Amino acid sequence: MIRLSERLEKIAGFISLGDKVADIGTDHGYIPIYLKQNGISSYIIAGDINKGPLEKMEENLDKHIPDHKDREGIIMRLGSGLDVIERGEVDTAVIAGMGGLLMEDILSADWEKTRSVKRFILQPRNAQDKLRKWLLENGFSIVDEILARESRFVWEILCVEHCESMDAKSKYFGTEDEQYEVGQHLIKKPDPLIREFISNKIGIERKISENAGRSDSADAVLQKKTAEDKIRMLEGIISNVNR
Numbered sequence: 001m002i003r004l005s006e007r008l009e010k011i012a013g014f015i016s017l018g019d020k021v022a023d024i025g026t027d028h029g030y031i032p033i034y035l036k037q038n039g040i041s042s043y044i045i046a047g048d049i050n051k052g053p054l055e056k057m058e059e060n061l062d063k064h065i066p067d068h069k070d071r072e073g074i075i076m077r078l079g080s081g082l083d084v085i086e087r088g089e090v091d092t093a094v095i096a097g098m099g100g101l102l103m104e105d106i107l108s109a110d111w112e113k114t115r116s117v118k119r120f121i122l123q124p125r126n127a128q129d130k131l132r133k134w135l136l137e138n139g140f141s142i143v144d145e146i147l148a149r150e151s152r153f154v155w156e157i158l159c160v161e162h163c164e165s166m167d168a169k170s171k172y173f174g175t176e177d178e179q180y181e182v183g184q185h186l187i188k189k190p191d192p193l194i195r196e197f198i199s200n201k202i203g204i205e206r207k208i209s210e211n212a213g214r215s216d217s218a219d220a221v222l223q224k225k226t227a228e229d230k231i232r233m234l235e236g237i238i239s240n241v242n243r
């Protein structure tokens with residue numbers, strides 16, 4: 001049986017038993033292999049824009065599911081984003097390990113197709129605040145979030161569905177900037193990794209502020225102020241996390 005990293009295991013944890021799944025940007029194919037081996041899904045599209053990753057996935061299939069009969073239902077497709085699925089073909093799509101802005105492009109390329117997928121599990125590598133804002137402004141609801149540690153980083157995993165009433169924002173608290181910066185579900189639970197996650201963010205902003213403080217240029221002064229405002233905001237959030 002394949003063993004997943006904490007990040008991939010938590011992503012897989014958002015997939016409902018029996019769902020038809022697409023793993024967009026599958027790379028190594030670990031999620032499809034795990035879902036099949038554990039009987040979570042019997043129909044999994046593994047898509048990637050590049051040939052190399054799909055060849056790597058083929059090798060991983062040889063290693064973990066050597067009998068071709070046991071691989072039935074895992075379908076590899078070369079292509080960008082949701083191009084690899086038909087409208088209505090899957091219930092859940094995973095998009096993990098890519099930039100938040102690329103995720104916005106993928107989700108907005110064909111709205112009818114995007115709406116035909118009930119749930120998206122998104123694990124952005126960057127621009128998480130921009131992605132949250134975009135999701136809430138474009139008819140999605142962030143139904144849950146979880147943090148996962150992998151190597152030196154703590155990653156955010158968003159479970160996203162279509163919002164029926166278009167008033168997703170009203171369910172959130174805090175200022176707009178706060179709700180985009182740190183997922184509200186992470187604060188409400190609170191997620192066991194939330195303090196470490198916010199402390200890491202504060203550390204990054206302190207470095208930005210220190211570096212900017214070495215120059216008197218108008219840009220540097222603005223950068224320092226922006227970083228200091230963000231530190232105050234993050235410290236405010238951390239102080240509201242229940243112990």
Ligand SMILES: C[S@@+](CC[C@H](N)C(=O)[O-])C[C@H]1O[C@@H](n2cnc3c(N)ncnc32)[C@H](O)[C@@H]1O
Nearest residue numbers: 024025026027048049050053079080081096097
């Ligand atoms: C860093 S890997 C992430 C792999 C895996 N999803 C994970 O989270 O461990 C990113 C993968 O996305 C693929 N990719 C990048 N842009 C893509 C796109 N527009 N559509 C589909 N796959 C894409 C890359 O080829 C690469 O295999």
